[in-house]
Amino acid sequence: MISILKPGKDPALPSSYQHISLLDTIGKLFVKILLARILHVVNERGLMRDEQFGFRPRHSTSLQLARLVERITRPFGEKRLTGAVFLDMAKAFGTVWIDDLLYELTLLNFPSYIVHKISSSLRGRTFEASFQTAASSRRRMRAGVTKGGLISPVPFSLYVNDMPSPSHHVELALYADDTAIIATSRKPTLLVSYLESYLNYLQRWLSEWRIASNVAKSTAIIFARVGRRFIQPRPVTLFGEPIEWVDTTRYLGVTLDKRLTWSPHIDQVRKRADQRRGMLGPLPSRKSDLTVRNGVLLYKQLIRPTINYACPAWTSAACSHVRRLHVLQSKFLRRATGALGT
16 A cells, blocks of 8 residues: 555644555456446345435436435525535545445345455455555455445445435435435524434444544534524534534535535636646647647546536526636637637
């Protein structure tokens, strides 16, 4: 495993490093074949819960975000509030206990040959960490599926498949380890009651399955239509720690604000697009030898995906906010194609 320092982190802390391990070609081929077999069984038997959108056919982050936004805005016309808790699972993929995962797959009646293949691929694994010129001794892995691996999100989604079902007042939005808990009510105090009632069930389940939750990085937010005023209630708690109410939060790469104006999200999109444009330097400019075709290709590969990401979820943004993205797009295309400004 190779350790790479995360941007802006303290190099003296072990948690500041991202650990990367690479499989050989045969290992990658085996994982790809095994994943295809697992997904075939999951989709054929409908084993994944409806709220889970992670790594499923005809499901995506954009679709989950559009579903979440619809759940948030639907009560606005009924003068109700929507409260949501966004949980941060601490090292989620690394906390999956292999025996528990195999037990869960057995309960789901997975074919025995697939269970044996997963067992042989996870059990008995060893690793050694290298940093610069130093290397650690070889250690045995007792838990965890490889983060960033092709197959890892699917076993994890199956591992958390029996997460407690919500009550009538609460809904879930899941994407692998990204978890959002949503409740609606006319009164903020009832929102806290509904959310905490579910969090109490979830707390027992997390302890039972030995899944850690980083409460300090979790957030809670109350969504309300513009002009609606209310008194902020006390924070909800998990494991005795408060989850503070915030004005903006991020979920699946999108910034949500408490009024759903989408202005903070568009600010972030402009910032990321400007950073990508800056990485290209003088390449897309009138004095460059870059052809129009290649300039448009750069736009399609680098700028447009950043601007368009999850756009079905934020179609309700005001025209004045969306126009800021149009201006950014126009500037890049004029530079990339050598067109004169107007």
